[in-house]
Amino acid sequence: MSTAEEDDTRLREAFTALSPTADAxxxxxxxxxxxxxxxxRSLWLEWWSLLRARPIANGALVAAAALILYFTTxxxxxxxxxxxxxxxxxxxxIDASEARPHHFSSVELSRRSRSGALPHRKQSARPIRRPVHx
Amino acid sequence: VFVFFATLYxxxxxxxxxxxxxxEWVRAARVGNARAARQLYAAHVARVFRAxxxxxxxxxxxxxxxxxxxxxxxxxxxxxxxxxxxxFVGWLLAxxxxxxxxxxxxxxxxxxxxxxxxxxxxxxxxxxxxASQLTKRALLKVLAELPERDRQVLALRYGAELTAEEVxxxxxxxxxxxxxxxxRQRKVLLERLGGAA
Numbered sequence: 001m002s003t004a005e006e007d008d009t010r011l012r013e014a015f016t017a018l019s020p021t022a023d024a025x026x027x028x029x030x031x032x033x034x035x036x037x038x039x040x041r042s043l044w045l046e047w048w049s050l051l052r053a054r055p056i057a058n059g060a061l062v063a064a065a066a067l068i069l070y071f072t073t074x075x076x077x078x079x080x081x082x083x084x085x086x087x088x089x090x091x092x093x094i095d096a097s098e099a100r101p102h103h104f105s106s107v108e109l110s111r112r113s114r115s116g117a118l119p120h121r122k123q124s125a126r127p128i129r130r131p132v133h134x
Numbered sequence: 135v136f137v138f139f140a141t142l143y144x145x146x147x148x149x150x151x152x153x154x155x156x157x158e159w160v161r162a163a164r165v166g167n168a169r170a171a172r173q174l175y176a177a178h179v180a181r182v183f184r185a186x187x188x189x190x191x192x193x194x195x196x197x198x199x200x201x202x203x204x205x206x207x208x209x210x211x212x213x214x215x216x217x218x219x220x221x222f223v224g225w226l227l228a229x230x231x232x233x234x235x236x237x238x239x240x241x242x243x244x245x246x247x248x249x250x251x252x253x254x255x256x257x258x259x260x261x262x263x264x265a266s267q268l269t270k271r272a273l274l275k276v277l278a279e280l281p282e283r284d285r286q287v288l289a290l291r292y293g294a295e296l297t298a299e300e301v302x303x304x305x306x307x308x309x310x311x312x313x314x315x316x317x318r319q320r321k322v323l324l325e326r327l328g329g330a331a
Contacts, residue, residue, distance in 0.1 A: 049212035
């Protein structure tokens, strides 16, 4: 062993005097483990850190888990329930007898621009059919 | 089931013997294995403490810095990426050194200098102290008189037992510069320690 290596070894031995006592190690361990386990982290961060740790492997597992949950539990119904219910279709009747220039009021126009459908128009009274006697 | 399969995944990195076990603990701790976190702590606590102690004013300060560094490390394991020639302890010590530097900068405003504190303590040293305590006191006194950069390099090289390349990773100094500092201060330290003993 060369002199430099011997000196290094002697210094390493000297530095072992700085090692923490068993009490200090136990004290720190309690605080470290408690601090680590009791830290408040959002669920999103937990998942994000999982994906960052192993993007491909964990991403594939997350996708598989999501598919299993979607198809084997009622969870798949949730998006259907959240979808807005469709309104009844409104058909604008164009009657030849009523063919006249129709001026939409500003309220009707705004309603049309929101819904995209023609505004509901009052239907004319149906003509009374008289029974035909031979 | 998810955690179980996630822990089975082994990374592609090839590391020297001994470090493989540490990397396994890291992988397990990342996905929430508390036992692996404890093992990581037990394997590295003494090294981290020895490295930060010369940069702190007291044992209590060093304890705080060490525990904060471990909490930081365990909380941010997802950010850790193994590098060639640098062990996990290198990354851990980079966090610890950063913590120690911040604490030292904060404490410098309110506390007396370390040399002054050690000088005051030295007056109270008694013959009843154990040899290891005397060595510790002498070593801290000698280190306190060195420039901070040299003290940090020596603490990492001999306290944490890092290689010059790992010290380069932690401090940002070149490995050649680290070796030069060690060579220069080694004899000074040994002479002063020999004189103190």
